Amino acid sequence: MNAMTSTDTVSSVLIVEDEALVALNLESMLEEIGCAVVGPVLRYEAAAALAEEVSADAAILDVNIGGRKVFPIAETLLARKVPIIFATGYGREGLPPEWQDFPVIQKPYTLENIGEALAAVAG
Numbered sequence: 001m002n003a004m005t006s007t008d009t010v011s012s013v014l015i016v017e018d019e020a021l022v023a024l025n026l027e028s029m030l031e032e033i034g035c036a037v038v039g040p041v042l043r044y045e046a047a048a049a050l051a052e053e054v055s056a057d058a059a060i061l062d063v064n065i066g067g068r069k070v071f072p073i074a075e076t077l078l079a080r081k082v083p084i085i086f087a088t089g090y091g092r093e094g095l096p097p098e099w100q101d102f103p104v105i106q107k108p109y110t111l112e113n114i115g116e117a118l119a120a121v122a123g
Helices: 020-032 044-051 071-079 111-121
Strands: 012-016 036-041 058-062 084-088 104-106
Touching (some): 012 020, 020 036, 020 111, 084 111
Parallel strands (some): 084 104
């Protein structure tokens, strides 16, 4: 692992992404930089249930899952002290103001921006 993909203390990552090919690509990138993947979870209801009990060092959440905003799931994860990274095609500007301070990876993902976001939440 090089500096741009260092995950430090992030060894497991929950993926919530409703597009299967995007989820598989993200899963592959995370595995390439040494992370175990929880999921990917493709449906909102499954993600909401898993958020109540998941054991992960971080979560990457697509902002829009099946037409529903992911923020209630993010709140559940934060209450359980699971760091959040948002994934969106719209960048930070696509998030409501109260969520704009969280790390964001913009689609299409790169190893570099995934690594930077993981480093930002690692400890």
